Amino acid sequence: MTTLAIIVVYLGVVLAIGLFSHRFFRGTSEDFFVAARTLGPFILLVSLFGANMTAFAVLGSAGEAYMEGIGVFALMASSSGLVIPVVFYFIGTRVWALGKRRGYLTPVQFFRERWDSDGLGLLLFVVQIALLVPYLLIGVMGGGSTLTQVTDGLVPGWVGGLVICVVVLAYVTYGGMRGTVWVNVFQTVVLLALGFIAFWAIVSKLGGLDAAMQRVMASNPDLLVRGEHIKPWQLLTYTCIPLSAGVFPHMFIHWLTARNAASFKPVIAFYPVCIAIVWIPSVVLGVLARADFPDLGVAGANSVLVQMINLHAPGVLAGLLAAGVFSAIMNSFDSQVHAAGTMFTQDIVRHYGFHDRMSEKQQIMVGRIFMVAILVVTYLLSLVTTRSIFKLGVWCFTGFAALFPVVVAAVFWKRSTKWGALASTLTVAVLWICFVIHGWKDAGYTIAGTGVMPVAVILLASTAAMIGGSLLTRPPAAETLAKFFPDASTGRVEDEDRLYSRRRG
Amino acid sequence: MKGKNVWRGPLYAALFVLFLLHNDLWLWNDATLVFGLPVGLMYHVGFSLATGIVLTLLVLKAWPDHLDDEP
Numbered sequence: 001m002t003t004l005a006i007i008v009v010y011l012g013v014v015l016a017i018g019l020f021s022h023r024f025f026r027g028t029s030e031d032f033f034v035a036a037r038t039l040g041p042f043i044l045l046v047s048l049f050g051a052n053m054t055a056f057a058v059l060g061s062a063g064e065a066y067m068e069g070i071g072v073f074a075l076m077a078s079s080s081g082l083v084i085p086v087v088f089y090f091i092g093t094r095v096w097a098l099g100k101r102r103g104y105l106t107p108v109q110f111f112r113e114r115w116d117s118d119g120l121g122l123l124l125f126v127v128q129i130a131l132l133v134p135y136l137l138i139g140v141m142g143g144g145s146t147l148t149q150v151t152d153g154l155v156p157g158w159v160g161g162l163v164i165c166v167v168v169l170a171y172v173t174y175g176g177m178r179g180t181v182w183v184n185v186f187q188t189v190v191l192l193a194l195g196f197i198a199f200w201a202i203v204s205k206l207g208g209l210d211a212a213m214q215r216v217m218a219s220n221p222d223l224l225v226r227g228e229h230i231k232p233w234q235l236l237t238y239t240c241i242p243l244s245a246g247v248f249p250h251m252f253i254h255w256l257t258a259r260n261a262a263s264f265k266p267v268i269a270f271y272p273v274c275i276a277i278v279w280i281p282s283v284v285l286g287v288l289a290r291a292d293f294p295d296l297g298v299a300g301a302n303s304v305l306v307q308m309i310n311l312h313a314p315g316v317l318a319g320l321l322a323a324g325v326f327s328a329i330m331n332s333f334d335s336q337v338h339a340a341g342t343m344f345t346q347d348i349v350r351h352y353g354f355h356d357r358m359s360e361k362q363q364i365m366v367g368r369i370f371m372v373a374i375l376v377v378t379y380l381l382s383l384v385t386t387r388s389i390f391k392l393g394v395w396c397f398t399g400f401a402a403l404f405p406v407v408v409a410a411v412f413w414k415r416s417t418k419w420g421a422l423a424s425t426l427t428v429a430v431l432w433i434c435f436v437i438h439g440w441k442d443a444g445y446t447i448a449g450t451g452v453m454p455v456a457v458i459l460l461a462s463t464a465a466m467i468g469g470s471l472l473t474r475p476p477a478a479e480t481l482a483k484f485f486p487d488a489s490t491g492r493v494e495d496e497d498r499l500y501s502r503r504r505g
Numbered sequence: 506m507k508g509k510n511v512w513r514g515p516l517y518a519a520l521f522v523l524f525l526l527h528n529d530l531w532l533w534n535d536a537t538l539v540f541g542l543p544v545g546l547m548y549h550v551g552f553s554l555a556t557g558i559v560l561t562l563l564v565l566k567a568w569p570d571h572l573d574d575e576p
Contacts, residue, residue, distance in 0.1 A: 070546040078549040082523055082556045089563060097572040209541030224536040224543040236528055261572035269561040276553040
């Protein structure tokens with residue numbers, strides 16, 4: 001009951017922060033959707049990091065480490081610590097600059113204008129939302145299993161998921177992006193602090209890190225090396241997965257909240273260390289759990305972190321640590337719900353229903369309605385889904401990462417065309433569906449068992465489609481390019497346009 | 506017109522070297538404990554710190570200043 005009481009108080013604090021943020025609401029759609037582009041360096045660091053830390057990172061990584069050992073850290077954490085800040089440096093800062101100059105609120109608005117194509121925008125909208133749904137599910141499922149575990153089954157999983165949905169619904173719809181960011185900041189600080197406390201408390205109880213590892217060395221020495229659990233090709237090709245951070249709509253929208261490009265500096269510099277601080281405790285505790293709980297299945301592995309907390313740090317500490325797990329779950333979940341609502345409002349209702357003319361009040365109201373609808377659908381889906389959080393996440397990240405060539409081409413490649421982007425997006429959609437059908441039943445699926453992750457193949461194919469599709473079609477119009485590359489001469493593209501016309505007769 | 510940034514090339518190269526170093530095949534089956542952590546895990550903790558240092562240099566020495574100057 002103590003644990004439950006602490007969680008209730010924690011959720012109350014989260015709710016209060018989110019609702020309080022509404023006092024600073026300026027009443028404009030830009031404020032509701034991108035916090036009026038006012039976030040400074042510290043808030044941007046914490047909120048971007050929080051928005052990218054999911055139940056996948058905390059619960060999923062512990063569960064995967066329980067099954068596969070220490071290699072999970074290299075697979076996802078240290079690779080993310082390298083790739084994600086590099087994506088922010090090259091892509092995030094430039095998207096921010098374009099977004100500020102042209103007033104974008106969503107990624108689809110950018111792609112639609114960049115290639116002057118409504119159809120492409122609509123396709124990217126459908127693909128991004130379809131890939132976002134499993135990511136949303138991770139949050140609801142993580143919340144449900146956590147609450148059940150920390151209350152020893154007193155609260156069923158469906159109640160935990162429902163609680164997460166209701167709390168997020170309240171502060172996201174009322175507080176908009178500012179509410180989401182404020183809560184993210186609070187929750188990220190809680191996550192970082194409580195992650196360290198959990199680690200310290202449990203490891204101390206086990207007699208120190210060395211003694212705890214010796215227990216695993218005696219019972220499951222294979223978990224302390226990569227050995228047969230992870231193949232070298234898997235480590236190499238897994239590096240493609242964090243490219244998804246450059247395509248996630250919620251990350252894109254978060255970039256737009258920055259006050260200036262310089263606000264990205266601490267985000268880029270400190271991101272690898274922040275990731276390590278969250279992942280090290282999760283991975284180590286997941287490995288240590290094998291000595292205490294030798295026979296958990298895949299489904300049980302999702303909650304192994306909570307089980308460790310219950311076993312070694314019961315009472316008040318368990319409640320606080322469970323709150324930390326909740327903070328990780330809600331941190332990204334709220335951003336995703338907000339992003340999906342923003343996209344439905346701006347890219348569908350405003351663009352198609354009102355031809356981009358819609359009052360500020362209408363936009364905010366429609367945004368809220370869609371956020372509610374998205375939460376209801378996600379919650380209902382969570383009741384019938386039984387997949388491992390980690391595996392569900394990897395498939396979702398695979399799809400987003402494979403769209404990375406579209407983003408790179410949009411930002412850097414003047415010669416890229418809507419047909420290239422269309423070919424690339426359709427290639428991703430088709431290959432992703434094929435691989436999911438093929439690999440869905442095999443939890444550790446890699447191509448022909450070689451260790452090569454499907455994301456690497458889809459990424460190569462989508463890059464080839466982007467390049468081939470662009471070079472074989474008419475270059476974009478000079479006036480379109482002038483909007484996105486104001487300092488660069490478009491002469492070369494115009495020359496190619498003349499060449500293209502001559503070839504076509 | 507601003508001069509060429511001499512830091513940019515070496516720092517981009519350093520990022521590529523980090524990418525290569527991420528694939529530490531030489532520690533694949535080594536279970537030695539270093540400060541209580543398996544060496545394969547400790548290596549990647551150190552890798553994360555090294556990445557942080559290179560990225561800090563990147564934002565300090567090779568920042569795309571023009572982005573804030575654009576209209």
